[in-house]
Amino acid sequence: MSRIGKQPISIPEGVNIDVKENLVTVKGPKGSMDIDFHKDMVLHVEDGFLSVTRPSDNRGHRSLHGTTRMILYNGIIGVLDGFEKELEIHGIGYQAKVQGNRLILTLGFSHEIHFDPPEGISITANRTEIKVSGIDKQLVGEVSAKIRSFRKPEPYKGKGIRYKGEYVRSKQGKTVGGGED
Numbered sequence: 001m002s003r004i005g006k007q008p009i010s011i012p013e014g015v016n017i018d019v020k021e022n023l024v025t026v027k028g029p030k031g032s033m034d035i036d037f038h039k040d041m042v043l044h045v046e047d048g049f050l051s052v053t054r055p056s057d058n059r060g061h062r063s064l065h066g067t068t069r070m071i072l073y074n075g076i077i078g079v080l081d082g083f084e085k086e087l088e089i090h091g092i093g094y095q096a097k098v099q100g101n102r103l104i105l106t107l108g109f110s111h112e113i114h115f116d117p118p119e120g121i122s123i124t125a126n127r128t129e130i131k132v133s134g135i136d137k138q139l140v141g142e143v144s145a146k147i148r149s150f151r152k153p154e155p156y157k158g159k160g161i162r163y164k165g166e167y168v169r170s171k172q173g174k175t176v177g178g179g180e181d
Contacts, residue, residue, distance in 0.1 A: 005065035008049040009073050015080055017050060019043050024072060028079030030135050031120070035075045041068045050076075074137045084133035085144040088166075091159035094151070096125040103130070107151040107161070115150075117143055130161075 011017060018025040024035045024043065037043075041064055042053045052069045054061040077083075089096055095106050103123050105113040117123050121134040121143050130147060134140045144163070153160035153168040162168060 003066075005052055005054070005069045007069070008051040009069065009076060011045075011048050011050055011076065012080055015076055017045055017076075019045060024075070026072075026075045026079050028076070030079050030082050033075055033079060033135055035071060037068045037071065038064050040064070043072075078135035078137055082133055082135050083137045083140045084131055085140055086164035087130040087132070087144060087147060087161055088164050089128045089130070089161050090153065091151075091157075094159065094161075095127045096130050097127070098123060098125045103147070105147075105150055105161075108159075113150050115147065129164075 015026065015028045018027075022037055022039045022041075024037065026033055026035060040055055040061060042055065044051045044053065050072060052065060052072065054065045074083075089105075089107075091108065093106065094108060097104050101117065101123075103115040103117065103125060105115065107113060115123075117132075118139065120136060121132060121139060123143075124131045124133075132140055132144045132147070134143075148161045148163065151160045153162045153166070155169060155171045156173055158168050158170060
């Protein structure tokens, strides 16, 4: 039995769950989202708890059991509290600002990078810090990774966009050596 999959999910106050066939609608104070899950997984909602069971012990069902439970758990946490990722910008002249809903990045290229976030994601920035937040954990992670990909941190001077608290291992640059006599 899956150690994660067999744990029931407690449904907090203010969160409503509606299960129809293989679609779960989770509504909470931050918004609502629809979560699609595999048709073989079985959900039970009773006494303020949501539990996931699998029909058999074959390999495919075992692999889906814990994954389905965690996707549903992340949906509940998302509509209750939301998720956020923080990014830092390192480098002279590198900066970020938000105009309307659009993120504008100056990263040492000959042009500015304009990034429009998808529906359900909000971005705030103050020069060297970017905060991506939303109710869908996967989408917040994807948007953060996309922003980071515009200028990944390089190992020689550490310039670029990195996650807050990320460690970038630095390499030693080339040295000017005197020729042999």
